[in-house]
Amino acid sequence: MERTQTTSAPHAALPGGTGPQAAADRDRRRAVRRMKTIATGLLLTVALIYVLAKWAGASGAGGWAGYVAAAAEAGMVGALADWFAVTALFKRPMGLPIPHTAIIPTKKDQLGQSLGEFVGENFLSDEVVRRRLRSVGIGRRLGGWLAEPRNADRVTAELSTALRGALTVLRDADVQAVVGEAITRRADAQEIAPGLGSMLGKIVADGGHRRVVDLICARAHDWLVTHGDSVMSAVSGGAPGWTPRFVDRKVGDRVYKELLRFVTEMRDMPEHPARGALDRFLTDFATDLRTDPDTRARVERLKSEVLGRGEVQDLIASAWNAVRAMIVAAAEDEHSELRQRARAALLSLGRRLAHDERLQGKVDGWLEGAAVYVVTTYQHEITALITDTVASWDAEQTSRKIEAHIGRDLQFIRINGTVVGALAGLGIYAVSQAFGW
Numbered sequence: 102m103e104r105t106q107t108t109s110a111p112h113a114a115l116p117g118g119t120g121p122q123a124a125a126d127r128d129r130r131r132a133v134r135r136m137k138t139i140a141t142g143l144l145l146t147v148a149l150i151y152v153l154a155k156w157a158g159a160s161g162a163g164g165w166a167g168y169v170a171a172a173a174e175a176g177m178v179g180a181l182a183d184w185f186a187v188t189a190l191f192k193r194p195m196g197l198p199i200p201h202t203a204i205i206p207t208k209k210d211q212l213g214q215s216l217g218e219f220v221g222e223n224f225l226s227d228e229v230v231r232r233r234l235r236s237v238g239i240g241r242r243l244g245g246w247l248a249e250p251r252n253a254d255r256v257t258a259e260l261s262t263a264l265r266g267a268l269t270v271l272r273d274a275d276v277q278a279v280v281g282e283a284i285t286r287r288a289d290a291q292e293i294a295p296g297l298g299s300m301l302g303k304i305v306a307d308g309g310h311r312r313v314v315d316l317i318c319a320r321a322h323d324w325l326v327t328h329g330d331s332v333m334s335a336v337s338g339g340a341p342g343w344t345p346r347f348v349d350r351k352v353g354d355r356v357y358k359e360l361l362r363f364v365t366e367m368r369d370m371p372e373h374p375a376r377g378a379l380d381r382f383l384t385d386f387a388t389d390l391r392t393d394p395d396t397r398a399r400v401e402r403l404k405s406e407v408l409g410r411g412e413v414q415d416l417i418a419s420a421w422n423a424v425r426a427m428i429v430a431a432a433e434d435e436h437s438e439l440r441q442r443a444r445a446a447l448l449s450l451g452r453r454l455a456h457d458e459r460l461q462g463k464v465d466g467w468l469e470g471a472a473v474y475v476v477t478t479y480q481h482e483i484t485a486l487i488t489d490t491v492a493s494w495d496a497e498q499t500s501r502k503i504e505a506h507i508g509r510d511l512q513f514i515r516i517n518g519t520v521v522g523a524l525a526g527l528g529i530y531a532v533s534q535a536f537g538w
Contacts, residue, residue, distance in 0.1 A: 129505040136512035143519050144184070147176035168530055175526020176519045183518030187511045191500045205503055206496040213491025217484035225480045231469050240464035244454020253447040257440055261432040268425050276421050285408055293404055294397040298390025305383045314376060318368035325361050332357045 151173035158166035188194045189202040205212070223229065246252050304310050325332065333353035367373045389396040407413055431439035453460050476483075491499070504511075 126502070126505050129509070130501075133505060133508035133512070136509045140180070140184070140512045140515035140519075143516055144177065144180040147173045147180065147519060147523060151177060164534075167534075168527060171530030172523040172527035175529070176523030179522020179525070180515055180519035182522075183515045187514055190511070191504050191508075203500075205500045209494065209496050209499050210488075210492050213488045216491065217488040220487060221480055221484040225476045225483060227473050227477060230472050230476050234469045234472060235465060238461070238465070239468055240454055240461035243464070244451050244456070244461065247447050247451025248455050249451070250448065253444050253451065256447055257444045260443065261440060264432050265429055268429055276425075280421050289405070289408070292397065292401060294390045294400040297400070298387045298392075301383060301390065302387035305380060305387060310380075310383060311371070311376075314379065315368070318364060322361070322364045322368050325357070325364060329357055329361075332360065 151170055154166045154170035154173055158170060185194050189199070190204050192206070193199060193202045247256065333350070333356075335353075363375075367375050370376075386396075390400065428439070431437040434440065454464060494502075
């Protein structure tokens with residue numbers, strides 16, 4: 102009878118060297134030893150029965166002894182043959198250098214290569230992956246799962262956590278530099294004058310600028326009413342020194358009143374000539390922005406000067422801090438608009454996926470395409486992982502590991518071989534006796 106012995110091996114030799122996996126391996130080895138004891142005990146039993154049957158036959162016990170002896174003899178042959186076959190998988194029987202024995206230790210690398218090729222051909226092919234994913238119906242199942250409010254809440258929470266983590270990991274200086282460079286490069290690469298001209302022309306054509314003019318006129322009127330003395334003092338102060346003071350005051354008062362009247366009329370008269378002149382000016386300016394090369398060139402120079410100022414660059418860079426703080430706060434708040442909209446979007450997507458076969462087909466097609474791409478692109482790496490992992494295992498430890506997992510079932514082969522051999526021997530002996538052979 103064989104004796105199973107465990108030896109230590111490098112940690113990298115096989116997984117599960119310690120912990121729960123090691124305990125499970127010890128339990129499996131004990132089960133294998135128990136089954137070996139039973140199978141060997143059955144072999145010894147039929148051997149004893151053979152000896153007793155032969156002794157009984159020689160003592161004149163009758164014809165039944167021959168039948169028993171034949172059955173026991175064939176049972177021993179079957180048990181020994183199957184013992185040899187099972188033992189030859191893991192070691193050389195009785196240490197003899199018999200060809201094609203100790204298959205697992207000596208053919209470990211070839212078995213790993215064959216296993217990798219088998220997995221690659223039967224599990225990592227385009228057709229197999231597509232057929233399997235199509236039969237699963239991932240789109241429909243995903244839709245039904247997302248349509249449940251508790252699942253949508255869970256996904257929303259996980260996405261919020263991931264978003265906060267990503268924003269925390271990112272370095273502000275790097276992001277600010279990227280954002281600033283992107284905005285500046287985009288602004289430099291695209292001429293803005295034609296776009297501004299089109300926008301201004303549309304605003305003037307729709308009368309959208311009139312509210313701005315109304316606001317400016319109203320504020321100007323209020324300012325003049327409040328600061329009348331300042332206006333008159335400014336006019337009087339700009340008069341020549343040789344003019345009399347009362348004349349300066351009269352001129353200043355007159356200028357103030359005319360200015361106030363003009364602003365008041367512009368405020369109260371939508372058809373005031375000055376408003377019409379302003380409309381014509383804005384219309385002509387919008388046209389120049391679109392068509393006049395000089396105007397467009399001046400706008401581009403002004404744009405470059407503005408973008409080149411340090412204050413503008415600082416403003417662009419600081420925008421990231423504001424955006425990040427806003428997003429983090431929204432992600433942390435369960436009742437924020439961001440999370441509520443994300444949850445609603447997930448629920449809506451789930452309901453559509455659960456019932457819209459066309460959308461299900463699209464999602465399944467995307468997933469199939471992605472899976473097939475990964476499998477076909479990295480098939481060699483996946484199979485090489487299996488082959489290289491098996492090749493790195495210690496041969497003796499590999500043999501013991503495999504025996505611990507399947508050895509118990511293999512011992513049933515020995516038991517079955519003993520029983521089937523005995524029945525076959527009994528049948529052959531009975532036929533021989535029946536025909537007088």
